Amino acid sequence: xxxxxxxxxxxxxxxxxxxxxxxxxxxxxxxxxxxxxxxxxxxxxxxxxxxxxxxxxxx
Amino acid sequence: xxxxxxxxxxxxxxxxxxxxxxxxxxxxxxxxxxxxxxxxxxxxxxxxxxxxxxxxxxxxxxxxxxxxxxxxxxxxxxxxxxxxxxxxxxxxxxxxxxxxxxxxxxxxxxxxxxxxxxxxxxxxxxxxxxxxxxxxxxxxxxxxxxxxxxxxxxxxxxxxxxxxxxxxxxxxxxxxxxxxxxxxxxxxxxxxxxxxxxxxxxxxxxxxxxxxxxxxxxxxxxxxxxxxxxxxxxxxxxxxxxxxxxxxxxxxxxxxxxxxxxxxxxxxxxxxxxxxxxxxxxxxxxxxxxxxxxxxxxxxxxxxxxxxxxxxxxxxxxxxxxxxxxxxxxxxxxxxxxxxxxxxxxxxxxxxxxxxxxxxxxxxxxxxxxxxxxxxxxxxxxxxxxxxxxxxxxxxxxxxxxxxxxxxxxxxx
Numbered sequence: 001x002x003x004x005x006x007x008x009x010x011x012x013x014x015x016x017x018x019x020x021x022x023x024x025x026x027x028x029x030x031x032x033x034x035x036x037x038x039x040x041x042x043x044x045x046x047x048x049x050x051x052x053x054x055x056x057x058x059x
Numbered sequence: 060x061x062x063x064x065x066x067x068x069x070x071x072x073x074x075x076x077x078x079x080x081x082x083x084x085x086x087x088x089x090x091x092x093x094x095x096x097x098x099x100x101x102x103x104x105x106x107x108x109x110x111x112x113x114x115x116x117x118x119x120x121x122x123x124x125x126x127x128x129x130x131x132x133x134x135x136x137x138x139x140x141x142x143x144x145x146x147x148x149x150x151x152x153x154x155x156x157x158x159x160x161x162x163x164x165x166x167x168x169x170x171x172x173x174x175x176x177x178x179x180x181x182x183x184x185x186x187x188x189x190x191x192x193x194x195x196x197x198x199x200x201x202x203x204x205x206x207x208x209x210x211x212x213x214x215x216x217x218x219x220x221x222x223x224x225x226x227x228x229x230x231x232x233x234x235x236x237x238x239x240x241x242x243x244x245x246x247x248x249x250x251x252x253x254x255x256x257x258x259x260x261x262x263x264x265x266x267x268x269x270x271x272x273x274x275x276x277x278x279x280x281x282x283x284x285x286x287x288x289x290x291x292x293x294x295x296x297x298x299x300x301x302x303x304x305x306x307x308x309x310x311x312x313x314x315x316x317x318x319x320x321x322x323x324x325x326x327x328x329x330x331x332x333x334x335x336x337x338x339x340x341x342x343x344x345x346x347x348x349x350x351x352x353x354x355x356x357x358x359x360x361x362x363x364x365x366x367x368x369x370x371x372x373x374x375x376x377x378x379x380x381x382x383x384x385x386x387x388x389x390x391x392x393x394x395x396x397x398x399x400x401x402x403x404x405x406x407x408x409x410x411x412x413x414x415x416x417x418x419x420x421x422x423x424x425x426x427x428x429x430x431x432x433x434x435x436x437x438x439x440x441x442x443x444x445x446x447x448x449x450x451x452x453x454x455x456x457x458x459x460x461x462x463x464x465x466x467x468x469x470x471x472x
Contacts, residue, residue: 004293004294005292005293005299007293008290008292008293008299008302009293011289011290011302012286012287012288012289012290012291012292013286013290014286015282015283015285015286015289015306015309015313016282016283016287016290017286018286018309018313018317019279019280019281019282019283019284019285019286019309019313020279020283021317022270022278022279022282022313022316022317022320023275023276023279023283025275025317025320025321026270026275026276026279027276032317032320032321036321037317037318037320037321040317041314041317
């Protein structure tokens with residue numbers, strides 16, 4: 001069985017996290033503002049790039 | 060609509076001419092139209108499918124175009140030649156084309172027949188015309204050159220002759236070469252790009268709208284599902300090529316929804332025009348007036364205002380114009396806020412973003428309106444004029460100065 005592509009997993013989980021944040025915001029559990037949203041998207045992109053880079057280093 | 064693509068045939072797939080537009084028998088999900096177009100234009104059939112989906116979002120044209128092409132374009136017989144005996148009569152094609160032209164309304168974007176007239180240039184109207192133009196070109200080309208086994212007229216160099224039908228088709232295929240005409244390819248790519256951009260904008264607007272109207276949970280659920288799908292592609296080699304498209308879809312949904320949620324924009328209350336003319340204090344709603352998008356008028360001039368009487372009122376609007384009208388002798392003490400646009404309260408003005416007019420006027424003998432008003436985007440006007448004279452326009456500086464003076468006199472009583 002081939003190994004899963006790490007970057008896709010990271011991107012998928014980042015998107016899931018973004019969706020969860022939206023869901024919690026909608027139900028009033030958290031109160032995100034523009035700064036938090038930008039930070040979340042940037043962190044997601046960073047995680048995806050990191051995972052992509054780590055995946056590329058593997059033989 | 061199961062995927063019928065046979066992976067085992069891929070290595071033996073014949074390289075057929077892309078100059079012949081045929082419905083693919085290998086790269087097909089329904090009737091092979093997108094697969095055939097992809098072969099013809101030398102682009103990924105997935106892009107063509109996305110183009111059809113995008114065009115479908117714009118009022119259904121994608122479905123119509125697909126059906127038309129499914130009827131008009133012959134099917135590949137598996138060797139790069141059209142399957143015999145499958146062509147509809149010309150008159151049927153003409154009727155079908157006319158039906159498309161007449162029935163295609165584009166009602167979502169204001170293009171087509173509505174409001175008692177024909178509107179050519181509604182929102183995205185030019186895009187529709189491009190779609191029609193390209194569809195017309197494709198149909199015309201198919202009609203002109205698509206008849207199978209017609210002879211050698213279209214063969215470059217005259218090598219093909221009036222020989223056996225199969226030989227002629229094969230010769231045409233060989234001599235036309237693999238590359239499609241640049242103009243056709245460029246038009247197709249432009250149309251696809253425009254369709255993709257417009258679809259992205261539409262979906263983003265839809266996500267923002269859904270969030271603003273209290274349906275953000277649905278958007279969040281879709282985003283989570285897409286995220287799970289992206290993660291799942293990591294384990295399925297054949298599905299990895301769609302991961303970027305899924306990511307783009309998720310961001311197109313999540314970013315506007317997140318922006319709307321972060322800005323706390325809410326459009327609850329309806330769309331259109333609302334006019335309220337309370338004639339007594341009991342007509343005023345206890346929780347105030349709340350409207351979503353459009354024109355809201357609250358005309359308080361018929362209320363029985365009495366000296367030293369204070370009327371409290373709250374009013375909220377998502378997007379649009381809110382006009383609150385009071386008699387000239389009423390002193391207005393307003394606490395008005397807005398995300399962006401303009402506030403004009405009895406001549407006092409605030410415009411731009413993060414709008415705020417917080418008045419604190421002394422209580423006197425004059426009747427008084429304690430107004431708490433909030434708009435998200437648009438204009439709030441509190442005036443002593445007839446509301447119909449304010450709709451869809453700004454007060455001039457002279458009018459505002461006049462109102463400021465009237466207000467000053469009323470509050471000084």
